[in-house]
Amino acid sequence: MKRPQSACSLRSTCPYCGVGCGVLLAVDDQGALEVRGDPDHPANFGRLCSKGSALSETVSLDDRLLTPRVHGQDTDWDSALDLVATTFKDTIAKHGPDSVAFYVSGQLLTEDYYVANKLMKGFIGSANIDTNSRLCMASTVAGHKRAFGTDTVPGTYEDLDEADVIVLTGSNLAWCHPVLYQRILATRKARPDQKLVVIDPRRTASCDLADLHLPLALGSDVALFNGLLAEIEKRGLIDAEFAKYVSGLDAALVSARADDLAATGLSDDVLAEFFDLWCGTKKVVTIFSQGVNQSSSGTDKVNAITNCHLATGRIGKPGMGPFSVTGQPNAMGGREVGGLANMLACHLDLENADHRNAVKDFWSAPVMPEVAGLKAVEMFKAVGEGKIKALWIIHTNPAVSMPDADKVRDAIAGCDFVVVSDITVATDTARLAHVLLPATGWGEKDGTVTNSDRMMSRQRAVLPAPGLARPDWHQLAEVGRRMGFNAAFEYETPAEIFREYAALSGIAGGFGRDFDISGLADLSNTAYADLAPTRWPVSSGKKGGRFFADGGFFTPDGKGRMLPVAWKPPVAKTEKRYPFRLNTGRIRDQWHTMTRTARSPRLSAHLAEPFVEIHPEDASAQGIGPTALVLLKTPNGRAIVRAMITDRTPKGEVFVPMHWTGENAPSGRIDALVPSVTDPISGQPESKGAVVSVTPFAAK
Numbered sequence: 001m002k003r004p005q006s007a008c009s010l011r012s013t014c015p016y017c018g019v020g021c022g023v024l025l026a027v028d029d030q031g032a033l034e035v036r037g038d039p040d041h042p043a044n045f046g047r048l049c050s051k052g053s054a055l056s057e058t059v060s061l062d063d064r065l066l067t068p069r070v071h072g073q074d075t076d077w078d079s080a081l082d083l084v085a086t087t088f089k090d091t092i093a094k095h096g097p098d099s100v101a102f103y104v105s106g107q108l109l110t111e112d113y114y115v116a117n118k119l120m121k122g123f124i125g126s127a128n129i130d131t132n133s134r135l136c137m138a139s140t141v142a143g144h145k146r147a148f149g150t151d152t153v154p155g156t157y158e159d160l161d162e163a164d165v166i167v168l169t170g171s172n173l174a175w176c177h178p179v180l181y182q183r184i185l186a187t188r189k190a191r192p193d194q195k196l197v198v199i200d201p202r203r204t205a206s207c208d209l210a211d212l213h214l215p216l217a218l219g220s221d222v223a224l225f226n227g228l229l230a231e232i233e234k235r236g237l238i239d240a241e242f243a244k245y246v247s248g249l250d251a252a253l254v255s256a257r258a259d260d261l262a263a264t265g266l267s268d269d270v271l272a273e274f275f276d277l278w279c280g281t282k283k284v285v286t287i288f289s290q291g292v293n294q295s296s297s298g299t300d301k302v303n304a305i306t307n308c309h310l311a312t313g314r315i316g317k318p319g320m321g322p323f324s325v326t327g328q329p330n331a332m333g334g335r336e337v338g339g340l341a342n343m344l345a346c347h348l349d350l351e352n353a354d355h356r357n358a359v360k361d362f363w364s365a366p367v368m369p370e371v372a373g374l375k376a377v378e379m380f381k382a383v384g385e386g387k388i389k390a391l392w393i394i395h396t397n398p399a400v401s402m403p404d405a406d407k408v409r410d411a412i413a414g415c416d417f418v419v420v421s422d423i424t425v426a427t428d429t430a431r432l433a434h435v436l437l438p439a440t441g442w443g444e445k446d447g448t449v450t451n452s453d454r455m456m457s458r459q460r461a462v463l464p465a466p467g468l469a470r471p472d473w474h475q476l477a478e479v480g481r482r483m484g485f486n487a488a489f490e491y492e493t494p495a496e497i498f499r500e501y502a503a504l505s506g507i508a509g510g511f512g513r514d515f516d517i518s519g520l521a522d523l524s525n526t527a528y529a530d531l532a533p534t535r536w537p538v539s540s541g542k543k544g545g546r547f548f549a550d551g552g553f554f555t556p557d558g559k560g561r562m563l564p565v566a567w568k569p570p571v572a573k574t575e576k577r578y579p580f581r582l583n584t585g586r587i588r589d590q591w592h593t594m595t596r597t598a599r600s601p602r603l604s605a606h607l608a609e610p611f612v613e614i615h616p617e618d619a620s621a622q623g624i625g626p627t628a629l630v631l632l633k634t635p636n637g638r639a640i641v642r643a644m645i646t647d648r649t650p651k652g653e654v655f656v657p658m659h660w661t662g663e664n665a666p667s668g669r670i671d672a673l674v675p676s677v678t679d680p681i682s683g684q685p686e687s688k689g690a691v692v693s694v695t696p697f698a699a700k
């Protein structure tokens with residue numbers, strides 16, 4: 001099916017990773033989309049990676065959901081929305097507000113997220129809204145809140161240009177945030193003295209040009225950064241001046257001294273080189289991502305890193321700081337609107353009665369939950385137990401992407417009422433829906449996203465909405481109105497939602513919180529349409545720079561907190577039946593469960609089928625030859641994949657990309673292998689610590 005012509009040329013934002021690259025969009029007279037990097041966008045200055053460059057190949061209308069469907073039959077919007085609203089209302093009346101839930105996504109635009117959060121928390125009266133961002137950055141949120149009092153990214157992308165040492169830990173930036181990696185490479189070309197250190201059990205593509213690679217034992221990051229903190233103390237590098245802005249130094253040092261560097265498995269020489277570089281250089285940025293977050297001790301890992309920066313005052317100043325990079329295009333926006341089960345809007349705290357009441361009053365809301373709702377893993381467990389009876393899943397594919405995915409798929413299949421809003425009918429989750437709502441996709445919808453360095457950018461519609469597709473905020477507002485909350489959801493445009501959200505953030509600013517964009521609360525429709533990339537905060541007193549150079553933390557005493565943390569191994573233990581450790585992650589040219597990127601032959605050509613990286617000695621010991629089919633078995637599930645024998649993965653560990661799904665990998669879904677073990681503080685699953693058996697596959 002060919003798209004109708006829509007001759008435009010617009011600035012927008014890439015819908016994939018959290019780098020948040022600006023794109024220029026045009027539609028030619030054949031209806032084909034043209035995509036180029038935006039030379040003026042401060043995130044990418046015109047660069048795009050393979051995924052961003054192939055965006056035009058991924059917007060075909062094949063498999064598009066174009067009409068609402070109820071029980072597999074096409075219907076009209078009124079019938080579908082009435083059914084959703086009535087069923088949610090009846091379920092709440094019968095079983096209470098906590099019997100329903102929304103599971104949303106970092107693919108939502110900020111305006112969509114805001115409306116979803118407002119409906120669930122302020123009007124349904126439950127905090128049962130969680131997001132697939134729980135799977136990628138919840139540990140960072142929890143670590144930030146423990147250290148800074150709020151979920152604040154202290155630095156900016158400019159720090160990568162100004163740093164003298166960049167440390168990547170748990171981040172294959174070259175493949176997962178390629179334009180940021182290209183930015184580092186460009187700086188190193190101009191300034192060869194800038195050093196790059198990669199901390200990762202695997203020798204990833206990010207190591208190819210690194211000055212130093214630390215192949216630490218999987219999950220031992222806390223031991224490494226505790227070792228660094230102890231070394232900082234030993235060398236007399238604690239910043240006595242900055243210490244007046246910091247609490248918890250002594251306790252953190254006691255823990256650091258007591259920890260066991262041997263857990264990292266790193267040689268003394270490699271450790272000494274790393275400590276010399278880190279300690280001997282003032283301008284250090286430590287970038288971290290899923291290798292840190294996706295762990296049963298992810299929050300402690302984040303705090304082990306921030307401890308080192310707080311102890312040395314290397315935070316919030318040019319070229320210095322801990323720096324988390326987000327996985328999804330709007331994971332950050334979701335955090336800002338409070339679209340997680342344990343958060344309130346605008347970085348206010350759900351457990352703080354003053355914050356709750358302020359938001360409730362602002363929304364003129366009838367209710368406001370006082371306790372956190374169910375985080376992703378708990379939510380699907382409750383679905384499986386029949387406690388959640390009505391579930392609305394928006395732009396995500398949990399039947400594939402959740403840990404213990406087979407159980408999650410069965411839980412969704414057994415739920416009384418499942419609504420799925422998506423652009424496609426072809427996901428494992430969409431197939432389980434009672435009601436399917438067709439949503440507008442990237443290139444067709446309007447709103448804002450926030451990237452990893454707090455830059456809010458507009459996504460703009462360059463293509464007409466196909467069929468009967470509607471934006472997510474519109475669907476949510478319609479259901480809100482049909483549930484009886486007319487006045488609160490009378491939005492006509494995303495600009496109205498954005499203005500309301502910006503005004504609410506002024507309340508957060510009034511409580512001394514970091515997230516304040518009240519300077520944008522009076523944007524006209526035209527100014528919203530033209531909004532250039534803008535880094536928050538944006539208020540009369542504050543403008544988009546760095547945080548914490550001179551203290552000013554958002555904790556009750558205004559001090560940055562150092563936390564006593566201690567290394568803990570992954571929860572699952574290797575044993576005779578499951579002798580290998582399973583690491584999972586992304587590959588360069590695919591995105592999530594491949595619903596879009598698999599449409600591009602160019603992207604699919606990079607790595608065409610699911611595989612397992614295994615060390616040559618392990619492959620030989622297991623009798624696995626090159627390109628052989630391999631059976632992976634964990635206590636949770638099984639999958640059959642192709643062997644990729646390489647010494648990039650260490651002995652005793654195997655690596656599997658997480659993208660392939662039931663649809664495109666009939667041999668198994670990778671997240672079905674991953675246990676639903678979570679970090680007790682953040683609720684983030686340990687997606688990199690399963691134990692697995694690896695044997696040749698013999699077809700019967």
Ligand code: SF4
Pocket residue numbers: 014015016017018019020021044047048049050051052053177178179180
């Ligand atoms: Fe898109 Fe990320 Fe690539 Fe930029 S780096 S083009 S945001 S996928």
